[in-house]
Amino acid sequence: MTHVRGTVLPGTHPHQVRRRRRLELGKLLDGEAGPYILTDLRWGNGPLHVRYGGFASRCPGPDGTPVLAVARPDGTLVPDRRRPVFEVPERVTPPGFVTEAMAARDDGGSFPYRVERALHFSSAAAVYLAKDRAGRQVVLKEARPNAGYGQPDAVHVVDRFPLTANGKVDPRALRALIGAPPAPPAPAP
Structure with missing residues (x-):
């Protein structure tokens, strides 16, 4: 904040400076390609x-085991839920640019x-278990360009998932698919 004889100069409040920088960055990146990140809210037409x-x-x-955490209003750390959807925490009133982006999403x-x-x-990608419109189980793998990995987005359709001894999907076996080429489509019945 810039003061001149006790007066705050217009446009120098930290919130105004952050808003101006966000808008400038948005204009610079407008139209640039970017990923679809399920946990995040895309703002504007850039990445x-x-x-x-x-x-x-x-x-x-x-x-x-240690997991990523967020702070409650009292400062207590609680696990970050990391659901595959953008969410605004209950304690937060989102700023206008977030509510506008939510409506546009x-x-x-x-x-x-x-x-x-x-x-x-x-930080480079996420992997999700999903179903396509036909009801087939698929593994969705985000790849986030410019995050240091540069792998293309991929969807792998598999006949069945590898399971652990207790019947859950085996994440280690799924991680072995990373970098594997997609399977050819199944022949029509």
Whole structure:
């Protein structure tokens, strides 16, 4: 904030400076290609995204291992839920640009998958278990361009999923698919 003899100069309040920078960045990146990130809200027509969640802080997860965390209003760290959908925490009133982007995000049902759960998250991609419109189980793998990996987006359709001894989908076996070429389509019956 810039003061001149006790007066705040117009446009120098930190909120105004951040807004101006966000708008400038949005204009620079307008029209640039970017990924569709299920957990994030795309802002504008470029690769700018917003997400409420943990990035560095950690707390014990349900099994006691450290997981990414968010702070409650009292400062208590709780696990970041990381669901495959953009969510605004209950305690947050989103700024106008977020509510505008949320209203603009409605894709009219054009996303052809129903995500059942997340299998893996990372800063470069996420992997989800989903069903396509025909009801087939698929694994969706986001690839986030410019995140250091540059792998193309991929959807792998598999006849069955590898299971652990207790009947759950085996994430280690699914991770073995990373980098594998897509399977050819099944022949028509």
